[in-house]
Amino acid sequence: MSFNMYVPTRFIFGCGRLSELHEQKLPGKKAMVVISNGKSSRENGSLDRTLNELSKAGIESVVFDKVQANPLKSTVMAGAKTARDNGCDFIVALGGGSVMDASKAMAAMATNDGDIWDYINGGTGKGKALTNDPLPVVCITTTAGTGSEADQWGVITNDETNEKIGFGGDDRLFPVISIIDPELMKTVPPKFTAYQGFDTLFHATESYISKFANLMSDMYALTSIENTAKYLPRAVKDGGDMEARERMAFANTLSGIVMTISVTTAEHSIEHAMSAYHQDLPHGAGLIMISKAFYEFFIEKHACDERFITMAKAMGIKDANRAEDFITALVDLQKACGVADLKMSDYGITPDEFDKIATNARETMGGLFAANPCEMTHEDVVEVLKKSYR
Incomplete structure (x- = not known):
């Protein structure tokens, strides 16, 4: 009988609990809110609600809205650049597994040099360790799939080499807070x-x-x-x-x-x-x-x-x-x-x-x-x- 367990994420679970985001001890002063390249978070109101919660907490925010269903390396690098260019000191991932996965990778690349594939183990990845602490990540999951709100992993696709590989394993990539509000999942087809x-x-x-x-x-x-x-x-x-x-x-x-x-x-x-x-x-x-x-x-x-x-x-x-x-x-x-x-x-x-x-x-x-x-x-x-x- 032997196991290791370390899940440092604060889980806030229950219907309607997105409205408690502003009450949390948030890890910075300016957030990059990451959403998918689809329309759902805008149409169902979850984006506006999240931005309002951040505003109530005195947090500035910018939105990055380009994440695909299978997030690409190029998208991760673009998101990391957006976070750096806008002086964001943490990331809010609002979406499903792809958004949360990509956000962890963006958080790493916003503070580390090179390309995300330098830090990938497997395939053509170079397997380097992250030198600098990633930006903190807050997850607000809108789907019941992937479990990415609870772990320190993400899956990224390199469309240049046709490789889809897990990125992470570094304990610094665990979300600091995850809001799991089932009401946000009602509109999933x-x-x-x-x-x-x-x-x-x-x-x-x-x-x-x-x-x-x-x-x-x-x-x-x-x-x-x-x-x-x-x-x-x-x-x-x-x-x-x-x-x-x-x-x-x-x-x-x-x-x-x-x-x-x-x-x-x-x-x-x-x-x-x-x-x-x-x-x-x-x-x-x-x-x-x-x-x-x-x-x-x-x-x-x-x-x-x-x-x-x-x-x-x-x-x-x-x-x-x-x-x-x-x-x-x-x-x-x-x-x-x-x-x-x-x-x-x-x-x-x-x-x-x-x-x-x-x-x-x-x-x-x-x-x-x-x-x-x-x-x-x-x-x-x-x-x-x-x-x-x-």
Whole structure:
């Protein structure tokens, strides 16, 4: 029994709690508020509310509104320059996982020299350590997916080299404050509610079967799995179901904490490679596409049968007694959320790319393969992609 746990973020969780932002001890005097390049935060009022809260706290602010669904290296560098040019001394990330991920990278590059890829471990990254403290980051999450409000990681895409790699691991990149207000999630469309919800689920399921799982991570993972399985279909069906939104927000934050105590598996490496080549593929959708074949691989190897049975029970099959029951629960949940028939081909992925994707997964985020409950070869990855393809 051995684990490390350090989550220094102050969590402010609950409906309506964005209105308490001005009461917090904020880490500076001028904020760069980072949002996506879409319209949602402007149209649903969350941006105006956030700017008003900062104003009430006596904080000046500028807005950076260029973050893509899979944030690019060039966007990170542009954001860092905006923060420096405007004299910002902290960052407020208002959005989903992409915004929070990008904000952590911007916070690092606002105070450190060079290019973000100098500090990336894996692929063509140079693996340097951050010399200077990043700017502090405040997260206001508007989605229940990624868990980025609870960890010190972000995922960045280098569109020049088709690499999508996790950045961070430095304890200075933990958000200082995270506001998790489920009311901000009401307007997320059903499709994206599902994609994000499955990202939450897989952070927990992967960390639970991981070689790095432990009693502490298990506690968080199983609670996250249980809440996701029960409440995600309701959140997809009715975005205004606030009990479902609250429980999914809770499951998501737990899944973020899980990743600081355990480690996800190669399912994430494979999907990152898929969306590195296909920028428009939502991360959660890619995970859904490969999930059945990915987990079946370990079940066929009997890598951790009892863990799959336990997860099946957490997902509602109370009399589960076979590892395969997890697959039944997984497929049933995908059907209930309307995402069981997602097609790689709809995003331009073709079978002749599978070898390239498998190679990319190992070269860019090969470390996650070490977390798999048993060995998974290059050929095994290609086979998972083949079985997943439609």
